[in-house]
Amino acid sequence: MDMRPIGVFDSGLGGLTAVRALRQILPEEHLIYFGDTARVPYGGRSKETLLKYARQDVHFLRSFDLKAIVIACGTVSTTSLSTLQKENDLPIVGVVEPTCRRALSVTNHKKVGIIATLASIRSGAYEATLRRLDPEVEVMGKPCPLFVPLVESGRIHRGDVVIETVAREYLEPLKSAGIDTLILGCTHYPLLTDIISDICGPGVSLVSAGEESAFELKRLLKAGELRAEEHSPGGAEFYVSDRVEDFERIASVFLGEDLHHAARRIDIDQY
Amino acid sequence: MDMRPIGVFDSGLGGLTAVRALRQILPEEHLIYFGDTARVPYGGRSKETLLKYARQDVHFLRSFDLKAIVIACGTVSTTSLSTLQKENDLPIVGVVEPTCRRALSVTNHKKVGIIATLASIRSGAYEATLRRLDPEVEVMGKPCPLFVPLVESGRIHRGDVVIETVAREYLEPLKSAGIDTLILGCTHYPLLTDIISDICGPGVSLVSAGEESAFELKRLLKAGELRAEEHSPGGAEFYVSDRVEDFERIASVFLGEDLHHAARRIDIDQY
Numbered sequence: 001m002d003m004r005p006i007g008v009f010d011s012g013l014g015g016l017t018a019v020r021a022l023r024q025i026l027p028e029e030h031l032i033y034f035g036d037t038a039r040v041p042y043g044g045r046s047k048e049t050l051l052k053y054a055r056q057d058v059h060f061l062r063s064f065d066l067k068a069i070v071i072a073c074g075t076v077s078t079t080s081l082s083t084l085q086k087e088n089d090l091p092i093v094g095v096v097e098p099t100c101r102r103a104l105s106v107t108n109h110k111k112v113g114i115i116a117t118l119a120s121i122r123s124g125a126y127e128a129t130l131r132r133l134d135p136e137v138e139v140m141g142k143p144c145p146l147f148v149p150l151v152e153s154g155r156i157h158r159g160d161v162v163i164e165t166v167a168r169e170y171l172e173p174l175k176s177a178g179i180d181t182l183i184l185g186c187t188h189y190p191l192l193t194d195i196i197s198d199i200c201g202p203g204v205s206l207v208s209a210g211e212e213s214a215f216e217l218k219r220l221l222k223a224g225e226l227r228a229e230e231h232s233p234g235g236a237e238f239y240v241s242d243r244v245e246d247f248e249r250i251a252s253v254f255l256g257e258d259l260h261h262a263a264r265r266i267d268i269d270q271y
Numbered sequence: 272m273d274m275r276p277i278g279v280f281d282s283g284l285g286g287l288t289a290v291r292a293l294r295q296i297l298p299e300e301h302l303i304y305f306g307d308t309a310r311v312p313y314g315g316r317s318k319e320t321l322l323k324y325a326r327q328d329v330h331f332l333r334s335f336d337l338k339a340i341v342i343a344c345g346t347v348s349t350t351s352l353s354t355l356q357k358e359n360d361l362p363i364v365g366v367v368e369p370t371c372r373r374a375l376s377v378t379n380h381k382k383v384g385i386i387a388t389l390a391s392i393r394s395g396a397y398e399a400t401l402r403r404l405d406p407e408v409e410v411m412g413k414p415c416p417l418f419v420p421l422v423e424s425g426r427i428h429r430g431d432v433v434i435e436t437v438a439r440e441y442l443e444p445l446k447s448a449g450i451d452t453l454i455l456g457c458t459h460y461p462l463l464t465d466i467i468s469d470i471c472g473p474g475v476s477l478v479s480a481g482e483e484s485a486f487e488l489k490r491l492l493k494a495g496e497l498r499a500e501e502h503s504p505g506g507a508e509f510y511v512s513d514r515v516e517d518f519e520r521i522a523s524v525f526l527g528e529d530l531h532h533a534a535r536r537i538d539i540d541q542y
Contacts, residue, residue, distance in 0.1 A: 038316070045309070045513075149420040162436050242316075 002226040005030040005237075006217070007061035007069040011053075012040035013247075014148070014187030015072030016254035018095070018210035019236060021190075022070065023255075025214040026221070028232040032064050036268060038241035041119070042075045054080040058088060059271040060239070066090060067226050070213055072187055074116065078125035091220045095209040098216035099183055100129040106205045107181040110137045113174040113204075116185030118143040126185055140177050144170045144186075151188040154253065158194055167192065171199045184208045191253065238263035273497040276301040276508075277488070278332035278340040282324075283311035284518075285419070285458030286343030287525035289366070289481035290507060292461075293341070294526075296485040297492070299503040303335050307539060309512035312390070313346045325351040329359060330542040331510070337361060338497050341484055343458055345387065349396035362491045366480040369487035370454055371400040377476045378452040381408045384445040384475075387456030389414040397456055411448050415441045415457075422459040425524065429465055438463065442470045455479045462524065509534035 006029050008019055013035050022031055034057055036042075042050060054076045061069060068091045071077045071084070077094030085092050103112050114126045121143040130137050146166050150156075155163040174182065182204050184190055190208045197206065221227045228234070240247060240263045247263040277300050279290055284306050293302055305328055307313075313321060325347045332340060339362045342348045342355070348365030356363050374383050385397045392414040401408050417437050421427075426434040445453065453475050455461055461479045468477065492498045499505070511518060511534045518534040 146420055146424055149417055153417055162433050165433050 001229055002067050003030075003228050003232070004065050004067040005032045007032050007034070007058075007064065007066045008072055009034040009036070009057040009061060009069070010072040010187060011036050011042035011075070013037065013240075013250050013254060015210075016251055017187045017190045017208075018070060018072035018213060020255050021208070021211040021214040022217070023234070023236065025211070025218055026234070028228045028230060028234045030228070030234055031236040032061060032066070032239070033236060034061055034239045034266075035263075036241050037243075038268060041117075042073060045075075047079050050076060051080045051083060054084060055087075056268050056271040058084055060266060060268060062088070063271075068093070068217060068221065070217055071095065072210060072213070074120045074125070074185060074187075074209065075123065078120075078123050091217075091224065091226075093213050093217045093220065095213045096125050096129050098212040099185070099207060099209045100126060100133055102212045102215075103181050103183050103207045104130065104134050104137065106207065107137070109178070109180050110134065111177070111179045112137055112139050112181045112183065113177070113179035114139065114141045114183040114185050115144045115147075115170065115174070115189065116141070116183075117148065118145050120185055126183060140174055140179060142170055142174055144189075147192060148186065148188045151191050151253075152250065156191045156195070156253075158198065163192070163195055167195050167199055171196065175200055175204070179204060181205045181207060239266050240264075241266060241268040272500055273338050274301070274499050274503070275336050275338040276303045278303050278305070278329075278335065278337045279343055280305040280307070280328040280332060280340070281343040281458060282307050282313035282346070284308065284511075284521050284525060286481075287522055288458045288461045288479075289341060289343035289484060291526050292479070292482040292485040293488070294505070294507065296482070296489055297505070299499045299501060299505045301499070301505055302507040303332060303337070304507060304509045305332055305537075306509070306511045306534075308514075309539060312388075313344060316346075318350050321347060322351045322354060325355060326358075327539050327542040329355055331537060331539060333359075334542075339364070339488060339492065341488055342366065343481060343484070345391045345396070345456060345458075345480065346394065349391075349394050362488075362495065362497075364484050364488045364491065366484045367396050367400050369483040370456070370478060370480045371397060371404055373483045374452050374454050374478045375401065375405050375408065377478065378408070380449070380451050381405065382448070382450045383408055383410050383452045383454065384448070384450035385410065385412045385454040385456050386415045386418075386441065386445070386460065387412070388419065389416050391456055397454060411445055411450060413441055413445055415460075418463060419457065419459045422462050422524075423521065427462045427466070427524075429469065434463070434466055438466050439470055442467065446471055446475070450475060452476045452478060510537050511535075512537060512539040
């Protein structure tokens with residue numbers, strides 16, 4: 001049994017969907033979230049810059065006495081995970097590999113689609129990981145650059161002609177190509193699950209990156225006897241590197257629950 | 272007569288609409304554009320950070336022997352213009368004041384609307400400048416956070432249900448409030464002129480920030496006898512601080528002309 005908190009970080013607030021999944025799957029754990037809102041988005045940065053940023057994010061989180069870290073950021077998971085794992089003496093979980101394992105376990109015909117930001121699709125990380133795990137898999141990636149701003153504008157509901165039109169344009173080529181499994185490879189996309197399911201239909205299974213990293217963490221905590229006491233209340237604290245004014249409103253959307261405490265702002269350059 | 276080039280900078284590629292206006296209004300001039308694509312967007316940064324970035328942008332541009340500088344970035348124009356003017360011995364033109372002067376000269380009933388990014392509307396810069404120039408003006412600001420990603424996705428054409436729906440939602444409250452003049456306070460918005468005019472109707476005059484700074488520069492060059500030789504071919508060079516791969520495609524949209532030379536990438540941290 002280990003009552004220490006778990007650190008979670010992302011380039012911005014999208015990683016809060018991973019917090020949501022962690023709260024559901026590991027409700028007794030205490031979470032400390034850091035969103036690097038001053039330096040979002042990470043997508044376009046060089047590998048060196050990303051590693052520098054990721055080290056600072058981990059350094060800040062480790063100012064708390066943590067038992068594990070979840071990297072909710074796909075870009076950092078892809079570029080810096082193994083270095084961070086070598087440099088730190090605690091379990092660190094990324095999003096890419098658990099998500100790919102799950103996709104391969106649910107696909108019937110080994111035809112997997114991936115939707116993500118332009119930077120993630122370009123990095124080829126999901127594609128490379130899927131092929132490494134199963135060389136026979138057919139992979140089709142589709143960047144969906146408007147999904148993040150549309151989600152952040154609250155356009156996530158059935159009947160909204162804007163999100164439905166954009167989603168149809170992005171998803172119909174994947175559907176025509178015959179995918180039976182779709183990876184939601186960006187932390188914002190789980191909020192569009194209804195819209196995406198409606199368009200893809202019942203023949204396509206959706207796999208959400210944040211959820212799979214929560215299951216992976218659960219396995220690791222169990223294996224290491226690091227779980228918090230059963231029925232502990234759990235909880236979450238939030239830190240960001242830029243203005244906190246909109247945090248409650250945006251965070252409530254991502255977390256799917258009302259939030260009654262603001263984030264605190266920290267200076268990430270100090271770490 | 273002065274054949275030296277004019278420097279133009281913005282946080283990203285949006286400032287290319289200012290280049291487009293400059294090419295039309297001052298076709299004989301040679302332009303050097305810098306887009307700080309590695310650090311875009313500037314909107315959410317602190318004043319200290321913005322001044323640091325703006326000084327680096329100017330320092331890079333002044334590695335060329337320039338006769339003037341245009342700040343195509345509304346945020347920098349607002350926060351750092353007077354400091355940069357004090358520190359540099361050449362004319363520097365911002366976007367906010369020329370645009371406000373123009374809006375006040377075209378409005379009939381002193382009811383002016385402003386659409387811009389959330390950061391620009393929040394800064395209150397256009398509003399404060401309009402009121403300083405005419406205390407009687409009524410000002411109504413409206414942030415349009417989806418316009419930039421929609422423009423960057425190429426959704427700028429009449430008949431596109433996505434841009435038309437979003438634009439109607441943003442603009443109808445301004446129209447109902449009775450504005451007769453609308454400032455397009457973001458460099459991306461001139462690409463939406465058709466859509467915006469259709470919704471606002473003939474009773475609302477549109478004032479584009481980039482265009483007004485080009486006219487302001489023309490006046491300054493004339494006053495200082497700094498114009499290039501008449502009928503010179505003019506031209507433009509492009510520098511960015513992040514990946515150059517998409518530059519040609521995106522830049523062609525903003526410039527409204529095909530572009531047959533890529534941008535060069537520079538390391539802005541060196542300046």
